[in-house]
Amino acid sequence: MSLSVSITINGEVHAIDLDDPRVTLLDLLRERLALTGAKKGCDRGQCGACTVLVDGRRINSCLMLAISLDGSAVTTIEGLADGDALHPVQAAFIEHDGFQCGFCTPGQIMSAVGLIAEGHAGDDPERIRELMSGNLCRCGAYKGITEAVIDAQQAQKSGKRRDVA
Amino acid sequence: MNRFDYIQPKSVKEAVAAASTPGSAYLAAGTNLLDLMKIGVSSPARIIDITRLPGLDEISWLPDGGVRIGALVRNSDLAYDARFARTFPSVAEALLSGASAQLRNAATVSGNLMQRTRCAYFQDLASACNRREPGSGCDARGGENRLNAVLGWSEHCIATHPSDCCVPLVALDAVVEVEGPNGAREIALDALHALPGTTPERETALHPGELILAVRLPAQATVYASHARYLKLRERTSYAFALVSAAVALEVSAGTIRSARIALGGIAAKPWRAREAETSLENVAPTPEAFAKAAELALLDARPSGDNAYKITLARNIVARALALAHDGTPKDMPALPASPFSATLGASHAG
Numbered sequence: 001m002s003l004s005v006s007i008t009i010n011g012e013v014h015a016i017d018l019d020d021p022r023v024t025l026l027d028l029l030r031e032r033l034a035l036t037g038a039k040k041g042c043d044r045g046q047c048g049a050c051t052v053l054v055d056g057r058r059i060n061s062c063l064m065l066a067i068s069l070d071g072s073a074v075t076t077i078e079g080l081a082d083g084d085a086l087h088p089v090q091a092a093f094i095e096h097d098g099f100q101c102g103f104c105t106p107g108q109i110m111s112a113v114g115l116i117a118e119g120h121a122g123d124d125p126e127r128i129r130e131l132m133s134g135n136l137c138r139c140g141a142y143k144g145i146t147e148a149v150i151d152a153q154q155a156q157k158s159g160k161r162r163d164v165a
Numbered sequence: 166m167n168r169f170d171y172i173q174p175k176s177v178k179e180a181v182a183a184a185s186t187p188g189s190a191y192l193a194a195g196t197n198l199l200d201l202m203k204i205g206v207s208s209p210a211r212i213i214d215i216t217r218l219p220g221l222d223e224i225s226w227l228p229d230g231g232v233r234i235g236a237l238v239r240n241s242d243l244a245y246d247a248r249f250a251r252t253f254p255s256v257a258e259a260l261l262s263g264a265s266a267q268l269r270n271a272a273t274v275s276g277n278l279m280q281r282t283r284c285a286y287f288q289d290l291a292s293a294c295n296r297r298e299p300g301s302g303c304d305a306r307g308g309e310n311r312l313n314a315v316l317g318w319s320e321h322c323i324a325t326h327p328s329d330c331c332v333p334l335v336a337l338d339a340v341v342e343v344e345g346p347n348g349a350r351e352i353a354l355d356a357l358h359a360l361p362g363t364t365p366e367r368e369t370a371l372h373p374g375e376l377i378l379a380v381r382l383p384a385q386a387t388v389y390a391s392h393a394r395y396l397k398l399r400e401r402t403s404y405a406f407a408l409v410s411a412a413v414a415l416e417v418s419a420g421t422i423r424s425a426r427i428a429l430g431g432i433a434a435k436p437w438r439a440r441e442a443e444t445s446l447e448n449v450a451p452t453p454e455a456f457a458k459a460a461e462l463a464l465l466d467a468r469p470s471g472d473n474a475y476k477i478t479l480a481r482n483i484v485a486r487a488l489a490l491a492h493d494g495t496p497k498d499m500p501a502l503p504a505s506p507f508s509a510t511l512g513a514s515h516a517g
Binding site for chain 1: 196
């Protein structure tokens with residue numbers, strides 16, 4: 001049985017030989033591809049720090065086996081900015097102080113990008129908080145995060161849209 | 166996590182054949198299985214990855230108005246399917262009240278049915294657990310058990326089934342389509358999950374190697390679309406399992422309840438259908454007294470398995486509350502906090 005997979009990561013195709021089927025997408029990114037933006041918080045799908053987009057959908061990368069992702073496209077926090085130009089969600093997190101220590105931030109931002117692409121929250125802060133509940137922030141920056149999501153969503157609507165999802 | 170052989174079958178037939186070897190486990194999204202493998206509660210020798218099997222990710226409407234939900238349909242795709250949410254709103258509400266957006270994007274309908282209990286003693290390898298290790302005992306029985314079962318439990322196991330969406334599915338008479346080494350068969354969802362008795366390790370009615378292909382909701386269940394709710398009490402308003410939950414549905418005409426459906430979650434090893442309570446509501450006026458009586462009947466056999474008598478009161482109250490809100494009408498829009506009694510939009514916006 002072959003354990004090689006082809007996964008497109010941030011637009012670049014990677015042919016990956018896995019010596020072990022236990023490797024999660026998170027471990028593949030962090031330990032083998034040096035993409036350490038996605039964080040290993042709980043490693044059990046409870047904190048959201050490992051959130052990335054797979055085929056445009058936000059998921060917990062700690063709960064996905066890399067071996068099962070042959071042919072998929074993954075977007076990580078490293079793939080959001082366009083050179084030095086930040087993605088609208090990244091810019092909004094800075095503008096609204098949507099973080100303190102920063103550990104959960106890549107997951108928060110990827111989750112927000114997914115949320116905006118899903119399009120179910122509108123501008124309702126309660127819906128945004130509900131749909132961001134899979135991302136824990138121990139510093140308690142939730143107020144700024146909610147504002148950043150609303151702001152980024154409006155910025156994307158008003159023409160600055162760069163839809164990576 | 167133990168080392169395992171990884172198999173990606175091309176067809177259902179191949180999958181079933183591969184899974185017939187002892188020590189095999191089917192892998193769908195893995196949101197529960199991989200977690201259990203990481204903590205050593207589950208250690209399959211062979212993983213049969215079914216996520217690439219063709220044709221299992223479709224929502225198909227049947228000629229009679231019922232629906233067939235493929236085993237690999239993702240929770241979020243089902244909940245946000247406009248026709249599905251309109252036709253079976255309590256199922257959509259239950260789906261959106263469970264887990265997080267990330268998990269709902271990954272988790273599948275069949276995986277939701279097959280998820281394991283979140284009993285802390287089941288997850289802790291240092292504890293005795295008859296469900297994980299038959300004959301070892303039940304440390305939950307004399308332990309921290311305020312989250313455990315109040316209906317259908319035994320001295321051998323007091324675990325609860327954690328699913329939200331199974332609760333309205335059971336209320337609406339869902340049927341599970343299964344393929345196995347001995348061919349295809351159908352199981353009422355109400356008969357899929359087992360009560361513990363003396364064999365809590367037998368969690369479902371599935372035989373070794375059997376694979377869920379789809380869940381069907383019958384056309385008859387569509388009569389409840391305008392009066393259906395799922396309500397869930399939890400220790401935080403989002404991203405938490407139910408302490409108790411209730412899926413209810415009413416068929417109302419000319420000011421009288423014609424039929425009712427009631428099921429409870431978070432209180433037993435299976436989604437708990439309350440048939441006597443349902444019968445008590447047939448052909449009566451939808452009054453607070455009738456709802457209170459139905460709630461009383463639904464919990465008639467409940468008894469605490471430990472420090473959890475409060476759950477009986479909570480469950481009674483959530484049934485009565487859900488009935489009252491279902492009678493008010495299914496909200497036109499999904500509440501901002503699905504299934505939460507604390508949602509600002511609760512019952513404020515009614516369907517016609």
